[in-house]
Amino acid sequence: MLYQVYVRGELFHTFLTEEAARDFCIRAASNYVELSKKDYYYPILREKYGVERIRDIPAEIRYKYWADEKKKCLRNDYRIKRIDTTPTKEEFEAFHKRVEEYREAEKKKKKKKIK
CATH class of the missing domain: 1.20.5 (Single alpha-helices involved in coiled-coils or other helix-helix interfaces)
Structure with a gap:
């Protein structure tokens, strides 16, 4: 079996095991959200809660929001296709x-x- 990973509809990489393909998707989504925090997610959270600094929002709320965004990114952008060889x-x-x-x-x- 081969496992092809598609990112936003385009073939990105092929893995030999399903576990490796899943780990790649999880890490890539986490990195995407982590790198987008300052430019994208911080302004959204500050506007949503009406604060000036991101640290004024409780950590539990911030971490839950980012975890939800990672899950959303995984669902929307990453697909694993199983190829029978x-x-x-x-x-x-x-x-x-x-x-x-x-x-x-x-x-x-x-x-x-x-x-």
């Missing part, structure tokens, strides 16, 4: 046929070297 029966048989042909060719090379 299991070979079909025909692909599996063709692979084994190529392996047998390769082994036969190697045996012939060894016999030529020995003579």
Whole structure:
């Protein structure tokens, strides 16, 4: 299985495990919100609560707001698509046929070297 991560509708990266894909999405959303705090979220909170400094708002309210924004960012911007890479029966048989042909060719090379 492969797991493709789409950010805002565009393929961003492919992971081999679902856990790695989820961790990436969570970290990326957290970083996005963290980097947007000063320019975007601080003014919103100051206006909403009518204060001049962000520290005038209780920490519990600020942290809850940012956690909600991270969840919203994850829901809206990040998608994980599961890609099945299991070979079909025909692909599996063709692979084994190529392996047998390769082994036969190697045996012939060894016999030529020995003579």
